[in-house]
Amino acid sequence: MDLVESYAEDLSFARKRVTRVLLGLVGAACVVLPWIAAEYVVFIATLIALYSIGVMGQNILIGYTGQISFGQAGFLAIGAFAFGHARGWGAPFLLALAAAGVAAALAGVVVGFPSLRLKGPYLAIATLGFGVAVYQIFVNWETLSGGRAGLAIPKLQSILGLPAATSTYYVYVLLLAAFTLATSNLVSSYVGRALIAIRDSDIAAEVNGVNLTRYKLLAFGVSSFYTGVHGALYAQVLGHIEPQIFNILESITLFVAVIIGGIASIEGSILGAAFVLLVPKVFADFREMVPVVYGVVILIVLIFEPLGLYGRWLKTRLYFQLWPFR
Amino acid sequence: MERLLQYALTGLSAGSLYALVALGIVLIYRSTRVLNFAHGDIATVATFVAFTMLTRRLPFWAALGASLLTGALVGVAFYLVVLVRAQRRGANLLGMVILTLGLALIIQGVVVYVWGAEPVSLPFPISDTRTYSVGLVVVSQLSLATMAAGLLGSVGLYVLVQRTRLGLAMRATSENLMAAQTLGIPTRLVLSVSWAVASALGVVAGIFLAPALLLDPFFMLDPFLKGFAAAVLGGLNSLPGAVVGALILGVAESLTGAYLTIQFKNTLAFVIIIVVLLVRPEGLLGREFKERV
Secondary structure, rough: OOOOOOOHHHHHOOHHHHHHHHHHHHHHHHHHHHOOOOOOHHHHHHHHHHHHHHHHHHHOOOOHHHOOOOHHHHHHHHHHHHHHHHHOOOOOHHHHHHHHHHHHHHHHHHHHHHHHOOOHHHHHHHHHHHHHHHHHHHOOOOOOOOOOOEEEOOOOOOOOOOOOHHHHHHHHHHHHHHHHHHHHHHOHHHHHHHHHHHHOOHHHHHHOOOOHHHHHHHHHHHHHOOOHHHHHHHHHHHHHHHHHHHHHHHHHHHHHHHHHOOOOOOOHHHHHHHHHHHHHHOOOHHHHOOOOHHHHHHHHHHHHHHOHHHHHHHHHHHHHHHHOOO | HHHHHHHHHHHHHHHHHHHHHHHHHHHHHHHHHHOOOOHHHHHHHHHHHHHHHHHHHOHHHHHHHHHHHHHHHHHHHHHHHHHHHHOOOOOOOOHHHHHHHHHHHHHHHHHHHHOOOOOOOOOOOOOHHHHHEEOOEEEEHHHHHHHHHHHHHHHHHHHHHHHHHHHHHHHHHHEEEEHHHOOOOOOOHHHHHHHHHHHHHHHHHHHHHHHOEEEEEOOHHHHHHHHHHHHHOOOOOOOOHHHHHHHHHHHHHHHHHHOOOOOOOHHHHHHHHHHHHHHOOOOOOOOOOOOOO
């Protein structure tokens, strides 16, 4: 039986021994990966780690709070360029990363204000407009975007004398672990329950004492903080950024990752990020087929498996828990 | 003054294209409560069908008919095969948006696969270099035809919705689906017709837009976003609102480009919309929505 006996137990990150063992295995796999896999695989894993952070942020907004946002590329761009400029002025990596997150979070709070009055489709178009606006501002304002040449970002110093790729990989995986823990704590706390209440019915949430203004803005702020960090980490990996990278397709990719991974699920965010990064690699010879794969998988997921890859994992787990009964 | 009129006219011509797109979006939203993110892509694939037929030297009217039919068929097929099934399983607004996004991605991939990503130009019988001067302003043949198409589309839709028996059924279905079913209206057929008409309107916009710029798999993205913005500006549940919103957006955009800044022309259009929505969240002509818990 799966019985939760205390609130502290409900809040704990890994409640059962099986989960702890599995988590330990995943952690160990993450640690040994760079020593056994090719450098290319390590690079992909690094990308998955940084994408997962952005997808998690998007999931806080879409999955937990139920606010549709198509403007994520705007936050990505703000994060990436804030990071690039801060690094250019000589700020250390973590400080620049925090600056990128805060810059994006401030923009997120500003974008959040329309969400207090607009709902559903109207909010979607407002955020879409924000994404387009940021894109065009960066494209047309050369002091901000470093002009035609783009913005070069100094390389990350490697730690403990490890090879550069390995060291970046470890930093990113540690960051992902930190963000995963933070998200898990956020969504299982009062704040998380408030966000879920807003998603299910904002009027009912307000009646029950959830301050709509505060929690909607908070959701936008936190989500864009994540997205800003994603943008910054992406910029660091690329080593060179230009505004054309952060177009509307990037927003759609993040959106697709949330849906395919699983709405309102942390594990799903990581699975979704892995999906949107691995599919283009698998279909490298048929690049034009990538959107078709995304589209077909979205249709299948929504009609047959509304919880996405996470839902599949949940069902598989349940099957083994109940085995040999069904 | 001349300059003002000239730019206003350019804006009206762009606005009538946006109106065609916006009408399709509003028609679908009103009848099935779905925001169709694949609207632009349906128009793209249909315009490419017209491109193939025109390069094979088939007559223009045949190409137009074939592309309208393609658009309508894709729309109806998506409605019947995917949306009906999803709605039966109780998909919410977000779910439907995502479904249309999925369709959009599929169409994009197919278009790139079949026609390639290289921009091509559509051989078109109406020229955009031949111009007429009307009073103070100069107008090209193409923008005249565009405005005519916009007017024809809007008036045609008005007549269909307000003056025919089918239109009455469409209005009844969008007002209250259950009640319409009880009264014996074949709602699935009516909704299919809505999807067909809406998609065809988008295709008309695509065909008249293509000669003004080059045809590539993403050429409808920008007009689609503008049409969407116009629909939201006018109010998503109001057909006249879509036309009004589109014309306002077209003219505002053109005047911004002329008098303020050409670089931020597109940006300002979106800023205007966000500001209007903050003042009047249901759009200019939309009805206020009330929600029960």
